[in-house]
Amino acid sequence: MRVNAAGNVDMTTGSNHVDTIAAAVTPSGDFRYRDTGSVTIGTVGGVNGIDTAGAVWVRTGANLTLAQGVTANAVGDQALVLAATRHFTNQDGAAALTAPNGRWLVYDDNPLLTDRFDGMSFDFRRLRTLYDNYPPGSVAERGNGYITTAVLLDPDQAVRQPGGATVGARAPANTTLATALVAEQSAMAADGVVSALLVGNDPLANLAFGPAPLSGMEGAGMGAALLPVLPLRVALSPGERFSVSLSDLITGGRLTSSTLVDGSPMPPWLLLDTTIGALLGVIPEGVDSLPTIRVSVQMRDGSRGFFILNLNRVSK
Numbered sequence: 001m002r003v004n005a006a007g008n009v010d011m012t013t014g015s016n017h018v019d020t021i022a023a024a025v026t027p028s029g030d031f032r033y034r035d036t037g038s039v040t041i042g043t044v045g046g047v048n049g050i051d052t053a054g055a056v057w058v059r060t061g062a063n064l065t066l067a068q069g070v071t072a073n074a075v076g077d078q079a080l081v082l083a084a085t086r087h088f089t090n091q092d093g094a095a096a097l098t099a100p101n102g103r104w105l106v107y108d109d110n111p112l113l114t115d116r117f118d119g120m121s122f123d124f125r126r127l128r129t130l131y132d133n134y135p136p137g138s139v140a141e142r143g144n145g146y147i148t149t150a151v152l153l154d155p156d157q158a159v160r161q162p163g164g165a166t167v168g169a170r171a172p173a174n175t176t177l178a179t180a181l182v183a184e185q186s187a188m189a190a191d192g193v194v195s196a197l198l199v200g201n202d203p204l205a206n207l208a209f210g211p212a213p214l215s216g217m218e219g220a221g222m223g224a225a226l227l228p229v230l231p232l233r234v235a236l237s238p239g240e241r242f243s244v245s246l247s248d249l250i251t252g253g254r255l256t257s258s259t260l261v262d263g264s265p266m267p268p269w270l271l272l273d274t275t276i277g278a279l280l281g282v283i284p285e286g287v288d289s290l291p292t293i294r295v296s297v298q299m300r301d302g303s304r305g306f307f308i309l310n311l312n313r314v315s316k
Contacts, residue, residue, distance in 0.1 A: 004023075020039070
């Protein structure tokens, strides 16, 4: 779809869907577009990308791909907003987004924090956040920003490294302790792993596109928490001691026990410390295949459930 306009364009209602959009809005006007599916901002009929005298707001029901750049000349913190329900992918290099009189904000669902920015840099990144929970008008951070659904858990204590160096919770060094929400259901489908938190045999939620605020769970003490979209993926390096805090994933509840996903005991190098609510251990050198863990929890009202941790080996 190609749009040429000399004033405001608002296509945010109805069931819009096109494969590719391009727009030129000049000498004045904003461009606002909402699509029910996946969209590429590209070249259509000689128009490249989106260039407006005012603001740009594009939101998709699935993926949003940037094959051509977007320029928005509006003034203010909402000059340029791109929001993908699934993945945002930039294919137009480091200068693909331009907001000379304001800033740009990109939202998407990127549970593993895969870099799809193609060299484009941002001033801040906010995790564990959905567009509807933190819309552009509420964003308090300054500068260009990337807002996504991933959850990264820093270690809750300093970890002693080989050679005696102590690495604090936020220092990258040789310790890889990151937990990311696996929101793409297809990512784990082949493993047959449960994709929703359960109380008894009843799912609390089956979420297609990432974490969301809990509703109707106040009795379990989790009303203010974000429900983990499950399974969770934990990236660890062999030979390094790790301590991954899990307690904030079940606000109002507590960890009770853990097994392998098939119910068998965990390996001796892996421990769930239910007192501090953390997964502890050291992956032995030479272990190539890491297990999938089932962690049982008890809510404040006595109801029980579990979540799944998929451990992944990463290179040092």
